Amino acid sequence: MEPAALMKVSNLIKHYGDVHAVDDVSFSVPKAEVFTLLGPNGAGKTTTLEILEGIREADSGSIEIFGQQLRHIDRATKERIGVLLQEGNFEPYLKVREVLRLFASFFRSARSPDEMLREVSLEEKAGALVKNLSGGQKQRLAIGVALINDPELVFLDEPTTGLDPQARRNIWSIVSGLTASGKTIILTTHYMEEAETLSQMVCIMDHGKVIAKGSPRELTARLGQETIVDFVAAEDSTLPETLASCCTIVRGEGGLVSVKTNDLAATLGRLLDWSRASCTPLAEMAVRQPNLEDVFLSLTGRRLRT
């Protein structure tokens, strides 16, 4: 049985002149799951999210949220959602606890700032000015602000962009904790690994359109039983013809070569022969299973982060 949807979006359209920022986007967000909009920069993820958060208005389409059909996100709905904005900021000369207290004051009912400080592990920074926080700390504060009203639905727009790996993992840990407590999360990201780690449902967008939907496992399963061999070679190097006849080869930036194959042993043998014969080292060679990046690649012919 399909889980109940907390939000349903149907045929959402937003144009800026001739640019179709959001082009007939439809999806539904299951309750108590992480739903991820995945796509490269400019795919329309943030515009879609901004419409759902009430920052922008759609040209057409419908939004059903908490069982109510809405044209605009009204005040009552805002009481029940939490938002972490992409590139959002706070007054730099406010202290961390003051920011939480300020945002708490905007809602009819809110959690205590001290409780939030504990939840996002910022107790020690409670008296620090926002301007003195690191990128990861600022982002944790932003999550604290998004959760201050104990929302049922949380929007996280690229929550880990620009963070170092440690800070990113801290955010992932907080997000995982939220789903465990029954919150529904709509996440946007262009990090394939983030989507795979956190999401139960992924919606891949490109050029304002939804190009694939499903769980990460369902999406990667669409690529069949293929295995992928990645390595780095000189950009002007010529790969053996025998390889091209039995595999799919995609060349990316920085000399990255991805070879998709159903016969790993034969492919590896041919690659090693070619490497020896042409004196081309197979630098940074790795054998892996397909991921969401490969799904995107197979659908668009481009990598996510290009």
Place this chain on the structure above:
Amino acid sequence: MRGIVYLARAYLATALRERITLFWFLVFPLFVLALFSAIFANVGQTTSLTFDIAVVNLDRGSAGRVDFAASVASTFRELSQPGASGSEPLFKLHEPAAGGGDTEATLASEIDALKVGKRDAVVEIPAGFSDALLKAAEASTGSALPAEIRVHTSGGRTSSDMALGIIEQVLVRVDRHILTQLGLFDGARVVVVGRQEVGSENRALGYVDFLLPGVVLMGFLTAGLFSVPGTILFGRERRILRGYWVTPLDVPRFLAGFSLGHLALCALQFVCVWVLGRFAFGAHVNLFQPLPMLYLVLSVATFLALGFLVAALARTPNAGMAIANIVNMPIMFLGGLFFPTGSVPPALRVIMMADPVTYLADGLRASVGVNTASFPAAVSLGIPCAWIVGCAIVASLRLKWDVGR
């Protein structure tokens, strides 16, 4: 309501923690007050060479003889006419309506006007003046006689002091004329000028009393013109404001919180400037009265509205600061915040008359008796109100509260 109070607190906390804001809000006004007070301490604050005076004639004349009191009043009336070359008259004379005789009530009313700065002096011709003058003149010549004209002035106010000096000269002429008329002129004075100071405490008001209201308004102006566009435009560009719009907070509540915080900051600034002026420079001017307070609150509101206008006209924070800088200097100096504007060239007078600072500064100073009001209270209060409405209309049509909206 809770959100409004917390927004106000956040605004105040931010302003007091940011060094550059703190400098412009608090240090700079105090610096200007200290600097100008030290340099221009002995400068008078007369705004015009025409003095507002009232002549109150309580004398009923001398039966069957010359009415000397009427003659004195007539002399002042002549001096309140423009010169043959169109030059400004020496006096702007206030007299009771035609047909109504002067009474003690008239005198009391004129003295009240003197106290609040609407008159520079009140000339009182006491009852029995003509009889006393005649009796004294006939009894003895060559000795000082007790007939007296009282001149009420506001102690220490430069324009009042200057008016007294001129009135004394006028009365010497009147004196000689009367004695000549009686055939008794021998150089001795008959008409005695008595000076009587009025005012709440007979205080000696000086340049610092003129300057203090100006510096308070300058602080409000700087705060409104720079802080409002700064907060809004930087907040918009850095997406701080966007963070508010995804919560139940709406623009009217944001504006209420913002304005409350701004008012609190201006109140703090006012207290600091007043304390320095009062205790370091000996200012006596009493701004803690209903009418001056009304002018102060109206000033904060007017400059807040001007700040919103700048924010509405600018697309970026840098553009906002540039517009604020361009606007600030002329309206500050032409508004007469630091110096009287009586000598402003006619070409600039147009700007001066459109400048809300002109009316606020004039009204505020008149309300505390520092100078004579140049405009009726309805004008001094009405024009800033008109500015507030105008700015609010433009801001509501043009001001964008979020990037791309």
